[in-house]
Amino acid sequence: MEGNVFSTYISSKPLFKGDRDILRPSYIPEELPHREKYINDLASIMVTALRGNRPSNVLIFGKTGTGKTAVVRFLEREINRLKRESSKSNLEDDFNNENIDRVQYAYINCEVVDTHYGVMKNIGNKFVEKWSEQIPFTGWPMEKVYESLKERIDEKPRVVVIILDELDKLVTKSGDSVLYHLSKINSELENSKVSLIGISNNLKFTEFLDPRVRSRLGEEKLIFPPYNADQLKDILSDRANKAFESNVISEEVISLCSALAAQEHGDARRALDLLRVSTEIAERENCKNINTNHVYKAKNKIEQDCVREAVITLPTHSKIVLYSILLSEKNGHDKLTTGEVYTGYKELCIRSGMDPLTQRRITDLISELDMLGLINARVKSFGRRGRTREIQASVQNGDTIDIIEDDESIKSVDGLSLSSVKQTKLI
């Protein structure tokens, strides 16, 4: 073991008691602190399914990290638990084993699956086991996918609860035709019943819906408020007790993580990430416990990683647009207009032997960069000098330029020394 690259790390004692996933937002604990009311509200709606009837459709709103998904998945687990228990005991009345057994969940994250086809296909495939019977990931006409989905659901009597997480992403990207079909599916089913739970960060997304869809979908609405710092502290303490041995973590560390996350609209996901990354940093430093220094380091690391990840995964042309903005700023031109950014972008494209996209397309790429938080672009009118966007980078200039310059695809299409471009005054 001696001399092995891992030996230092193997000999150091991990701070986690066991399962690291306890500090991941996807972990569903036995209790969800400060969400009891919403669990009960949703349970009172979903109980209809256990009686073999269709529960009302539900729309759940709330910002990131307010426990929406956790509450829905918590109930899913409870229903599954009930299924297992009911098979052992005999329940009375309409809560019979058969009804409970017929409840099925289908969870779709619309940020991952964001097309009509993809959503229908994924739901349909939850009801087949054989690979050969799966709906292919492309190729079928929409109508056929829908018919197949219907057949599969209606194969036997059941109550299907379809959960569409991040529903606003689907609607803004692909419109409401999936919701239109799914919300009227019950009139076309003979044996089974379908209930929808839509989860969204954005309260206003229903404005994009057809009025019929809106009313069918929003039979019940739940709005999740953000957590405050005290509530976040409870959540973190709860998880910390499960995740760590005593003396590993202090009250002060938990308070700091909660306070930092509370500043960002009470995001529990953020609080958990902070605690998890702090722990990892402390472990890497071979510390026996976690201190506030680790939390500040974790905060920086998470922020940097977010930017890095966002920049690395940008398509090439978006990278060049961002590069053009950063280079111009480096040359003392802040607050650029769309036209100026486009001129810089075109020059970089020409120099690197690429065909530039049209200005219309670049307008969209600028909007996307703005949405990612990499730049700040707001529409401003300069009177006779026209109306345009005023654009500024909102990431650290030097670091981000380095990340873009590391990109192999830019270098390869480029074929010229980027450092020489760096010297060129743009615009």
Add this chain to the structure above:
DNA sequence: TGTCCACTGGAAGGGAGGGCTT
């Protein structure tokens, strides 16, 4: 008050790419 600038952003449509059906 009307003009004009420099865009914005919606709509329509082309074409490539992935894959199914006949």
Add this chain to the structure above:
DNA sequence: AAGCCCTCCCTTCCAGTGGACA
């Protein structure tokens, strides 16, 4: 192999716009 479907990325066209300026 030909025909079809869906998605994605992109272009083209164009009506609309906020506000400085004559």
